[in-house]
Amino acid sequence: MPEAQNKMTIEITKIDPPKQSSDGRHAYRRVYFKEIGSGKFLMTDLVMGFRNYARWKNLLKAGNFIGGVYEKAPGRIDADSVPYLANPRNEESEIEQLAKMGVF
Numbered sequence: 001m002p003e004a005q006n007k008m009t010i011e012i013t014k015i016d017p018p019k020q021s022s023d024g025r026h027a028y029r030r031v032y033f034k035e036i037g038s039g040k041f042l043m044t045d046l047v048m049g050f051r052n053y054a055r056w057k058n059l060l061k062a063g064n065f066i067g068g069v070y071e072k073a074p075g076r077i078d079a080d081s082v083p084y085l086a087n088p089r090n091e092e093s094e095i096e097q098l099a100k101m102g103v104f
Contacts, residue, residue: 009036009067009086010077015060018048026050031060033077044077052079059083 010033018027026047033042046053046060056079059066067086072078 007068007070007081009065010034010042010069011036012060012062012064012066013041014062021047029060031056031077033066036065040075042071042075042077044079046079050079055081055083059085 012031013034014032016030016032018029020027026049028045028047030043030045033044034040035042046056065086066083068084069077069081
């Protein structure tokens with residue numbers, strides 16, 4: 001990953017169903033995002049058989065906020081980013097709220 005790239009926080013807006021690549025060797029999913037702050041629309045293609053898909057698969061839900069990603073080309077998120085579930089509004093998560101109430 002280029003050090004000069006600024007990591008961003010994005011929201012997943014849509015996830016396409018799996019499609020076959022043009023050569024028929026791989027299945028991939030196209031994922032659409034909106035950058036938090038600027039509202040810029042972005043996308044990436046995640047190949048389900050590639051190693052980097054494991055970083056993304058548990059985060060793939062429309063409405064999730066994802067941090068730690070960067071733009072590879074205009075409008076394209078680099079699938080080799082190391083994404084994590086983000087909380088862009090710095091609100092307490094439901095689990096944090098329940099922990100404060102002594103549920104666990």
